[in-house]
Amino acid sequence: MKYKTKLYIGFGAITALMIFLLGIVSSLVTNIHTSVDEIVNDRYKKVEQATIVQNEVNNMTRALTNMLLADNDQQFQEEQNQLKKSRLQVATSLEYLNQHIKLPQGVENLAHMEVAYDNYSQLEKEILEDISAGRVAEASTKITHNAGLMKRELFTAIQNLKQFQEGLLDVAHQRAIESYYFTMKVTIGFVLAGLLLAIGITFWVIRSIGNSLNRITSAISSTEIGPSENLPRIEIITKDEIGEIARAFNQMADSLEKHNKQELEYKEAMQEHNWLKTKVAEITANYQGVQDLAALGQLIITKLSPLVGASYGVFYIKDGQDQQQRLQRKASYAFDGEAVGAEGFAMGEGLVGQCALENRPILLTDVPRHYAQIQSGLGYATPTQVIIMPVEFEGEVLAVIELASLEPFTELHQSLLASVLDTLGAAINSVASNMRIRKLLRESQTLTEELQSQSEELQLQQEELRSINEKLEEQYRNSELKTKELEKVKVDLEEKAKQVQQASQYKSEFLANMSHELRTPLNSLLILAKIMSENKEGNLSQKQVEFAHTIYSAGNDLLHLINDILDLSKVEAGKMSISPTDLSIYEIQAFAERHFRTIAAQKEIQFDIRLAQELPKRIYSDEQRLQQILTNLLSNAFKFTHEGRVTLEVRHAEPEELADHSFMYEVDPVLALSVIDTGIGIPKEKQSIIFEAFQQADGTTSRKYGGTGLGLSISREIAQLLGGCITVNSAEGVGSTFTLYLPAFYLDAKTEEILSLNEAAVGTYLDAAAAPVADEYTKVQDEKGESDSHEESLTDMEESSEVQLAGRKILVVDDDMRNVFALTTALEDRQMNVIFAENGREAIKMMEEHPDTDMVLMDIMMPEMDGYEAMRTIRQMPSYKSLPIIALTAKAMKHDRDKCIEAGASDYISKPVHMDQLFSLMKVWLYKK
């Protein structure tokens, strides 16, 4: 119900109640009024009229008396008037009473009264006629007697009427009081009822309005203006205005809430936006100064991962060109190195590759267990989300970033990632190009430095070359100087050589004779011992035969020893001649077969001869000597081998084998003839001495194995004569390998000498060209070191290498004669030839006359042609382009000196000339001239 209706009903009800009450009260009051009116107007009037009648009758009596007693007419008259008046009055009252008394008893009473009155009025008229007839005594008796009686009668009638009327009055009064009480009761009842009703309505109206209002008030008052999300709502119970208000309020609350919510969202969006911007700016600011991609990647991954709540992250950068493009891991965050994250991916390989290929981020939600483990010291967990995002620049993917998180990535995180990666593309590009530039710069710098170092080295080599040349020249000069001495020495030496040769010849002859002399009896001894040991006649005891054998074998040893000594002395005396012939490898093979096959069979040792492929068919060497060496090596091998095998191997020598034998280095081809045995071997420390004369590996072995101990030394000497050498390689208990390196084509001593000289020369030139100049340099130095004993001659040499001033032709150009004199004296003291000119022109003339001038000392300030011009002129002459010209200048200004140099002076010296300084200067400029 509407509030208006409610109010209408409330107030209407109260108004109606009031009207009803008023009606009741007014009817009751009218009732009372009627009763009172009846009492007052009817009963009381009737009593009053009856009273008036009584009074007027009295008055008439009195008036009659008075008329009797009247002295004069006038009084009489007055009394008469009075009488008349009373009569009229009584008549009026009676008239009134007749009209108003309706009740039968009243009417009866009134009739009595009127009769009484008529009687009275008859008496009165008689009295009056008596008075008017002078019968005063009669009149007085009538008045006193009759009138009194009459009056009593009348008064009784009046009294009856009055009594009757008063009785009625009492009844009316009683009735009025009853009516009053009734009215009072009814009125009070109604008023009370109305009052209660009014109060009820009022209470109802107030209550219903108040409650609604209270609800609204409480709702409103509990509404706080602020960013609250939950505004109170008013429950709409009624459909009245309050309900409307409530509805309106609710609507307002709704829109307020909506507004707040929007505002809040907007604010949050703003905050997020700001956060985003700040973080992006923070990260971008860090790009500054990053100089390589790995550092940039590490920076990004370490900054970005915690920002987006990622627990591990990997950063891949694209590497390589075209088809070979790969994504290489450059940086990582909380990455444990092995378990997670591959080193790299090809484009399109795996999700990382796919992401790069499509240039589209990939988000993995619901990552399966064991996909990747995020580890800490306390444990590990599987990430819930993995995001893989490309980093692009101008549409090209440059890098890929992969992050894994225990929490899902929010949109904010994703947009942060997107924003950062947007800027990262440009940064990577710039860092990469920066790196490229730096790399190029670095490369160019390195090349420049390399160039410089090469140029310095070249300079150094040049210098070394020059110094070597100088040294060589010096040596050449030196040798020339010494040649003569040498010639002399040579003559002496030749003389001595002759003597030595003679002595040697004596020795050889002695040895030859000696051996012959020894051999002849020894041969007889051997033959006889042999015959004896055969015991053909059978007359010798077993013991004696044994003795004869011993004599024979000892003699045989002695013969070998003598032969060996002879050979050795021949070799050492240079007497062993080499007679090379053409021979075939197969001949060597056949020789070995022939001589050692049987021994091998006897000793039950395997004997192999191996010839390598592609050996030269024919060689040129001394067959006999070669056989001598082979025989020696092979017999040694068989001697020291008790089981196993002996092998003779012929092959080409490998270059590295010859490294230690530089003298064979240039010779080609070189044969290697190895004798390999499985004998007792030679201890390392003995290997060097076995080639010495009379040495065997073990001092005691000679006893066991026999032999002179000269075989190897003779073999070595012969090998050297043949242009080769012998090496040994052995291990004790395993066996030995003796290798003879032999040039396939023997060169006799003279040809060899010439050749080696040539080679050396060629080598020097080649070396010089190829750079290792220091070779020669060190050689020279070595020679110098060796020739320390010739210190004296060296100092001589140094002295001679000093710049010689003596004999030089010096042109002095000066117009100051004192100066010329002083200079000339000083120079001539040093045995120099001095010519002089007074001015430039003259100087040029002198130069033309003396083209062999070594140096010019040129004054500047001169008449006719000054020094500058003179120098310029001289320099224009082709043959004097590099002639040393020393300017003599009195001026101290640098400018003047520069002018000298510009004009063509080689150097300058200030006047007055300091002689020592001048000589130093001259030495500098005359150097090498």
Place this chain on the structure above:
Amino acid sequence: MNQEELETIEIELLLEGIYRYYGFDFRNYAVSSIRRRIWHRIRAERLTSISGLQERVLHDARVMEQLLADFSINVTEMFRDPGFFLAFRQKVVPILRDYPFIRIWHAGCSTGQEVYSMAILLHEEGLFDRTRLYATDMNEHVLRRAKTGTFPLDKMQLYTKNYLAAGGTRAFSEYYTVKSDQAIFEPFLGDNIVFAQHNLATDRSFNEFHVIICRNVMIYFDETLQNRVHDLFYDSLCMSGFFGLGNREGVVCTSHANDYEEVDGLEKIYRKVR
């Protein structure tokens, strides 16, 4: 494995061996240069391989000495690259005038020509009396020669030309006398020079300097060693100190690129600014 890799291994082993046995650290020298020097020595010793040289070097101190001499390229001249000395005279000397005392470090001085040149320059500019020149080299042999203050006569014509081009204000002949084939420089020039052995590859800073000159030394170093030496110089140079390099070198590619400003870009004179 190809020949080149084998060679690299051999070189590394040789250098490691030298470092371990003799203490000379050539491990961070520029490979191409060191390779040439090594082959040079191999040929000179009539060997065939680097390993062969290694055997010789480790067992024969004389060969090591030779190799050491090969490794230190002592190419120098008086007033070498005269433009450098001219620029030094024109741009650095005016600032040095305000210093009460000047310390100059000549790293890699070789046989001392450039140190004497600097001494002459400073003498002519009137600064020599309050200057101390520290001349260092790793090669004691060349230091001994440097200490003598005598230089071969055959170079003196070139030196004179250089002196003139470097803005010399007097006569070059005032500074030397010739004896035999040597030019002996005035002994007073050596008074303020301290010669000392110092190896840039292994040794540390020994003073703070107003000027450091290290020309055509680092060209023989690889990047690592170059950076180490640059660190060393940076630490040894006082603030606003001058740094002179060879004209093929520079600070651009080093980690101290931003710590120097150019005084003369062409002649590679820098000044430490931070």
